[in-house]
Amino acid sequence: MRKSIRRKLLLWLSAGLGVIWIISALIGYFLALKFSDDSFDRELINSSDSVAARIKFKEGRLVVDLPPAAQAILRHNNRDMFFYQVLNADGERLSGDKLPLPDIAGLSDVPSFRLIRLPSARGDKVHEVRLAELKVLSPENDGKAFIIQVGETLAARKQLSYKILASIMLPQFVTALLGAYAVWIGISRGLAPLRTMQEAISARSASDLSDVDDSISPEETYPLVQSINELLARLRAYIEAQKRFIANASHQLRTPLAGLKTYSSLGLGAESAVEMKEVIGQIDFGLERLTRLVNQLLSLARVDPYGATALKPEVFDVADVLSEVLTEQAALAAAKSIDFGLEDECVSYSILGDRIGLQQLFSNLVDNALQYTPAYGRVTVSLKTFDDRLFFAVRDTGPGIPDIEKEKIFERFYRLSGAGTSGSGLGLSIVKEVASTFQAQVSIETGENGIGTVFTVSFPAGRRD
């Protein structure tokens, strides 16, 4: 079962209320018991006084004139048995029932109380008896003293104590129940804004990513609402980026497709094999360009920070990747008779990151340089370490990039004005995205003597092995 704040609160509160209920009932009970005991004890003292009043001397002998009718009066109720005993100062029994002897030396005219266990007359039961004992002086003023013991069983006391206990426990139990109910209601009321919020969120359509209204949120859930709103904001930015990307991508795919469709229409209407061959050549060229565009879109989606596919970082040798790229690009350089060269320190550099991404970064920069550099130009690739950083640079003798365009060329689908090549406008975006996954910086400078362009990528902590 899911954790419930309401149940948890109620559980803790009920446990607390239960403990409080028991403690307060116990305290109340013992206090009440003490008062009731005191009052029963006072009655017992009364009884002892009555017994003392009945002590008389008859013919020089001390007698206790306590007929059964008087004894009945001394019994305070008809459930309890009443006992009494009168002793002389030496502890000899003068009258009454047989009760255990008191500690004679410790007695005074202030009654003392104790609890004794007294076997019944038939010996089959043991009665608990509350006993009051005191010493009284003889009514004859002869300096003699008597000891009076009166006792009663505890039935009335016990019954009263049960009544007290019940009269304390029951109202408190009802109070606790009412308290729990009030807590339940209070929690429900307290959680109502959450429900309102939940209803408002459930009622939304999937495309509604606007902020949750935080004005109805209580203070306790405000941080939660804010976190949700921050998440929604990130989600909006992400979806916006995806939408832009898709819009751009579809826009960029439509134009080459329109070209291809036009050529295929021309092919269908071609009247000679030569004409047909020319059109197929154009279609082939268009398809190659489209393939490249699609590949670049896919690799961009790959390195996109919002992309669905996670990059797999691995440790690899940068020099290895670069030599793969250069091998691939050598054919293009040769076809354009470009002086193509590598300057490096002939060592390997380990780096942690996405290998394929780095390959695309190298490949895009080198390919750009070769594409834009006219025939018989020069393209130099270098890989060097300096100040704990690894620098990859591509220098070309192409037409260069005007300063005002240097920032814009990293934007997706941006293409240099007047650039007649078949670029997709994505290559440098890929370079930038990949560089950011390596925490590397990309910079562009104009080449030596104002000729061509130098692209430099500076990687942090390129480790030399």
Place this chain on the structure above:
Amino acid sequence: MRFLLAEDDDYLARALAQGLGSRGYAVDAARSGKEAIQALSDSEYDLLILDLGLPEVDGSQILRLLRERGSTLPVIIITARDAVQDRIAGLDLGANDYLTKPFDFGELEARIRAILRKNVWGNRMEIHCGLLRFVLNTKEVFVGGEVCEFTPRESAVLEMLLSRAGRLVPKKALVEHLASWEEAPSDNAMEIVIHRLRRKLCTAGVEISTVRGFGYLLRESQ
């Protein structure tokens, strides 16, 4: 008919120029908004095929500029923007038609024909002049029920003369409307075309008269 094609994508521009060229239209291609504006002020065109996403000056700005200047040049927008609002906005800016990329070349041709038919021919499908019958869609020419073969250029000149039948067509206008930037036919070439037309149409009951140093006039033979 001479068209200006304002499209920045090299490949599509080449494809369209080649395709429309093979149908006898003269096509100038502008690769940027600036180039297009320059071309529009330099030459007279019968149609503008306009991509909206042009560098430097956006296609919709060009269209707005054109209409502000009071130009009645027919415009077909070709664009990758396919939302209904974009279409509405494009047409409301004063475009005559709106095609979303990738479009079918045949459809583009048909729409061009429709626009020209309306603008030049008042929605007629065929032109009759003497015994000559010119079918606009196919550019077929019939003389008394017989098909008459013409080269694309001959057919284009005939179309132009027929469109203004009975009126003088200045030679300069004729040359301009039939030439693209790549291949400008000279006055002499034009005379050769006119000469061939006269020969092929000798039985058609139409005559093409020359106003020396100025232009030509096609009319029904008296």
